[in-house]
Amino acid sequence: MASEKGVMLLDYWVSPFGQRARIALAEKGVEYVYKEENLGQKSELLLKSNPVHKKIPVLIHDGKPVCESLIIVEYIDDVWSDKAPLLPSDPYQRAQARFWADFVDKKVYDCGTRLWKLKGDEQEAAKKEMIEILQLLEAQLGDKKYFGGDTFGFIDVAFIPFTNWFYSYETCGNFSIEEVAPKLVAWAKRCMERESVAKTLYDPKKVYEFVCTLKKRFGVE
Known part of the structure; x- marks a missing residue:
């Protein structure tokens, strides 16, 4: 199992895309730091972590950003694979x-x-x-x-x-x-x-x- 140290989610409260990541992390029992973004004045961390789309959510794991919600959910499923699998094995x-x-x-x-x-x-x-x-x-x-x-x-x-x-x-x-x-x-x-x-x-x-x-x-x- 990967270390849970250094897990952060850049997100916005009402975003259904960010909520996907939050649900996946909760299903896996992963502790993380939640950082609410001001989408009218995006943080330097968000712009640096997602320079292509400049959108939330972004999962930062051990300093490495993962962007796009479905990709984030798959990443969470792959990294914390020992609990509550989300994708079928077939x-x-x-x-x-x-x-x-x-x-x-x-x-x-x-x-x-x-x-x-x-x-x-x-x-x-x-x-x-x-x-x-x-x-x-x-x-x-x-x-x-x-x-x-x-x-x-x-x-x-x-x-x-x-x-x-x-x-x-x-x-x-x-x-x-x-x-x-x-x-x-x-x-x-x-x-x-x-x-x-x-x-x-x-x-x-x-x-x-x-x-x-x-x-x-x-x-x-």
């Missing part, structure tokens, strides 16, 4: 887990942003797309406890942070996720029973307050 299942985590990356965040940022027909199109995305993910989940089966794993870590944005998506888009994807809502409740998730995710209404500040900033209201 190569095909690993590939499938990476595919669906990438699907979440490419689809959910972008579509959710359009839901609160746009109005009228464009917002309606975003709502329709979000419902299709959620129903695809629900079909992938099926009747399983978690996306990988009975074990909380990589896809769950990738997707669960977005569920505390569900209230914002519903409120902005005027629809019910429980009506269009009830199995996803039940899955989210199961995940929230895990200490790693419950201690990381914020109250959905607090997230919505944050969304409202963004709406004001972008002149959406």
